[in-house]
Amino acid sequence: CLATLVIMLVGDTYTLINYVxxxxxxxxxVTIIGLIVLRWRKPRLYRPIKVNLLIPITYLAFWxxxxxxxxxxxxxxxGVGLIIILTGVPVxxxxxxxxxxxxxxxxxxxxxxxxxxxxxxxxxxxxxxxEEQ
Numbered sequence: 001c002l003a004t005l006v007i008m009l010v011g012d013t014y015t016l017i018n019y020v021x022x023x024x025x026x027x028x029x030v031t032i033i034g035l036i037v038l039r040w041r042k043p044r045l046y047r048p049i050k051v052n053l054l055i056p057i058t059y060l061a062f063w064x065x066x067x068x069x070x071x072x073x074x075x076x077x078x079g080v081g082l083i084i085i086l087t088g089v090p091v092x093x094x095x096x097x098x099x100x101x102x103x104x105x106x107x108x109x110x111x112x113x114x115x116x117x118x119x120x121x122x123x124x125x126x127x128x129x130x131e132e133q
Contacts (some may be wrong), residue, residue, distance in 0.1 A: 002087075015077065
């Protein structure tokens with residue numbers, strides 16, 4: 001989010017749309033790959049919607065063509081898009097992977113989460129003591 005704000009201040013909207021488009025297509029393809037891997041590794045897993053594997057495989061063929069074409073035609077935009085994605089890696093390690101964090105780091109992460117939820121109006125009401133019993 002911060003990287004996007006910086007790009008919006010520095011660059012033009014067309015370039016930002018190109019960055020985000022590349023990121024979206026990359027994430028869609030990785031999601032479809034995950035779907036295929038789960039269908040292969042865990043075939044008995046409950047799925048509310050199940051489609052023929054030919055559909056995601058066909059989608060991946062077109063996805064690969066579009067991704068390779070994007071990398072060939074605009075390698076700098078794709079590189080910046082990858083850098084934008086990689087800015088989430090430190091956040092993952094700080095927030096999820098690092099289990100034994102000091103209390104001050106936990107409080108900081110909780111306050112940032114609470115602030116972000118209030119900013120985006122996604123705060124769920126806390127259960128009261130009477131509701132839990």
